[in-house]
Amino acid sequence: MNHGASYLKPFFARAYAKINLTLDVLGRRPDGYHELASVMQTVSLADTLLFRSLADGGTEFFCDVPALNGTDNLVYRAVQALREATGREQGVRIELQKQTPTQGGLGGGSSDAARVLLALNAWWKLGMSQEQLMDLAAGLGSDVPFFVLGGTALVEGRGERVTPLPDLPGLWVVLLKPSVAVSTPAAFRALTPDDYTTGQATARLASALRADDLPLLDGLVIALEARICQDYPMVTEGRVALVEAGAQVVRMSGSGPTLFALFQSLEQAQRIYQALLQRGWQVWLVRTVSQAEAGAADPYLGPGDEPFSEQGSQGML
Ligand code: C5P
Numbered sequence: 001m002n003h004g005a006s007y008l009k010p011f012f013a014r015a016y017a018k019i020n021l022t023l024d025v026l027g028r029r030p031d032g033y034h035e036l037a038s039v040m041q042t043v044s045l046a047d048t049l050l051f052r053s054l055a056d057g058g059t060e061f062f063c064d065v066p067a068l069n070g071t072d073n074l075v076y077r078a079v080q081a082l083r084e085a086t087g088r089e090q091g092v093r094i095e096l097q098k099q100t101p102t103q104g105g106l107g108g109g110s111s112d113a114a115r116v117l118l119a120l121n122a123w124w125k126l127g128m129s130q131e132q133l134m135d136l137a138a139g140l141g142s143d144v145p146f147f148v149l150g151g152t153a154l155v156e157g158r159g160e161r162v163t164p165l166p167d168l169p170g171l172w173v174v175l176l177k178p179s180v181a182v183s184t185p186a187a188f189r190a191l192t193p194d195d196y197t198t199g200q201a202t203a204r205l206a207s208a209l210r211a212d213d214l215p216l217l218d219g220l221v222i223a224l225e226a227r228i229c230q231d232y233p234m235v236t237e238g239r240v241a242l243v244e245a246g247a248q249v250v251r252m253s254g255s256g257p258t259l260f261a262l263f264q265s266l267e268q269a270q271r272i273y274q275a276l277l278q279r280g281w282q283v284w285l286v287r288t289v290s291q292a293e294a295g296a297a298d299p300y301l302g303p304g305d306e307p308f309s310e311q312g313s314q315g316m317l
Helices: 073-088 108-123 132-141 144-149 185-187 199-209 225-231 235-246 266-278 291-295
Strands: 011-026 034-054 059-063 090-099 152-157 162-163 172-177 251-252 259-263 282-287
Touching: 011 108, 011 144, 011 199, 011 251, 034 108, 034 172, 034 291, 059 073, 073 108, 073 132, 090 266, 108 132, 108 144, 132 251, 144 152, 144 162, 152 185, 152 199, 172 225, 172 235, 172 266, 199 235, 225 235, 225 259, 235 251, 235 259, 235 266, 259 266, 266 282
Parallel strands: 059 090
Antiparallel strands: 011 034, 034 090, 034 152, 034 282, 152 162, 172 259, 172 282, 251 259
């Protein structure tokens, strides 16, 4: 096979999903977005991306979920954003295998986009700083900048201000996705000033993590949760199912509808996961993912890794 001079060995990268441990909505902004304060956390549920060189230039994209397989996918748009910012024409084919449910509040599409920015920045030796990548990320969507960093982070503004926090002590996470699709714009639009929160829940969790205190997980607040539960009875049913199965801390992630429960003990998490699975709920048993691990989700971007070589000697295929 002749791949041409610019051939680089194909490689896989992982795009972790997130949960919002807290999500304070402080108010509506003049630009129509909402001012947020949130502690976000990557979890081990992940999509898989394959990057492959195209000798003839151009961008090809394939996603195994037909509804997501098009040029309006954030993966494709992330490549285009990088090309516009840098003038790069190098050809790339990206294949995306989805594991993270869409419209679930778990940031799957945003994470895929951030992984593309990070991976191509390294693969094409673009030399963009984290700040520049975050700027590009913010142009793609409010949740994308967080995923440039991953781990545990304080996210503010529209989502573009991301401050790393010390990693949350490792926890097991049961995710339950009620079978309803919630549109994020509709969820935000439905909010009234009564739903706005002060930001205290986020500030409290951020200070506890910074002080190395074990955070009080029952103080977590998700501003969108009450209204989504009210509008979508299936979400309330999911919450009741988790509590009846024995989960103590149950919250909704982002604009939902996915619910999460946190556990220190795998035994307990496993018991609850099995019980919900048997009752026919769509559930996953995952864990929190640290910032170092999220950064290493790309074979070439982990701590101490050398940048890509033309030979692609570390390639996975
Ligand atoms: O930025 P993104 O396109 O992902 O946001 C989707 C929608 O979610 C926005 O159109 C807006 O309705 C809502 N949103 C918001 N405030 C934010 C983030 C998102 O109102 N901070």
